[in-house]
Amino acid sequence: MAMEFMQPELLTLSGKLTRARALDALLRVGLSSGSAADLMLCAESVTDVDVVAGAAARLRICRHLRESPGGQVTIVPPRDASTAERLLELLSPLPVGVLLSDDRAVPDQTRYGFMPATLIADSEQARLAAEFALEACEAARVSGARANLIALALMELADNALIHATGTVDPPVVAATVAGRERFVEVAAVDLGEGLSEPSDCLDLVRQIPGAKEGAGFLAGLIRMGSTRELQISIEIISGVARLRWTPASHRTVRGNYVPGTTVIARINR
């Protein structure tokens, strides 16, 4: 009997793979048919990646491997060397069932990453991720005050995602990396929960998150902590059609193209 050959699912990525664009390209509902056992992430033409791209790619891989047990994911890395390094650092170590299209090695020492994109199944994993980030910050000679805030942000964002990401079986992913010519560290938590992103009043729900002055939640607290330490900390929330940009001085929500799930990014200056 002849073996049946099934075409892999091909996901072609290009240009700047950052923020909402990365979420849209990697996690858009309906992209994954669930029928193909193999997925090819073709990132050859990608020219830039950020922390969200790494986390979203990890989540996409997780979703594919869950939907296609025993399947495989092949990544075609970006042609641009530094973009490829950034992406592969964020995905390192590659999970079982994930291969690179060429024979290059995944970077064993990180230049940009403080925390590779990591699935967080429970609060204990969130805590361990924070411990890992603290060690990475120390190795990168990030000051103690900043390192503590980075670790705290990572743990709180992960915990927050675990609590609020309802309606999804895939766990949230957290990651942390340098950004903005290495002047900032960005910490992100990406989840596919539907509680915030799917309601028709998503924009209003995000807009109603209290600002830094009156907010009793962790995100407001994090911005206040930054202010008292003279650190620049800003928060971005990307959920459904809502985009919230939040600094000590402003709290502005605008409408954007729909993306699935909720992504929270904390940006802390080094």
Added chain:
Amino acid sequence: MIDTRPLAGTGASSVVYGSAVSVKHHVVRLRERGTVLGTRSLGTEVADEIRTSDPTAGALILDFSGVRVASSPFLDEIVCAVRSTIVDHPDRYVVSAGLNEDVLDTVQLVADRRGIALAVLQDEKLRLVGGKRHLEETLAAAQELGSFTAPQLAERLQLKLPNLHQRLAQIQEAGALTRADDTTAERGRRLMFETPDPADLAKSLC
């Protein structure tokens, strides 16, 4: 004399310190749980330790020395346990100590959210986290007196007694004050209030 002994039925991180001149302290060393404290379940474990701590100790000290980061779900459990143990044992000081700036800020965030004030030992002084500013001022004046009657403190702060009693009740609920009958009173019933000696508390820290 320092008497150190683990308490029956509590975690290994609990130690009782006592001396001839100071009050006996029950110390919960958070560092022994890790430098990064997260998860509500770990918070529940420590909360149980707080709730079952030695009720005969004069002070319960939560020693955060060496803890770098603590998450708000973890601290939420601790803050609630502190409040309940103060209600159960109002004649005992309950003080958090050795907090770095980040842990202190997260405690503040959680305490504000819960509307709970907590006593914190910082720079060899007791202060309140999560409390209103006038309570801080009252506590500072109380610490200068150490042991006092309500009229003595009222005079110092130029406050009316009912007003002061309200503040003292809130400071006691934060764990920074105890009260007992004044046995030297010649007529009627008189209360003596007392704040702990910060230097004495600090001796029990890592």
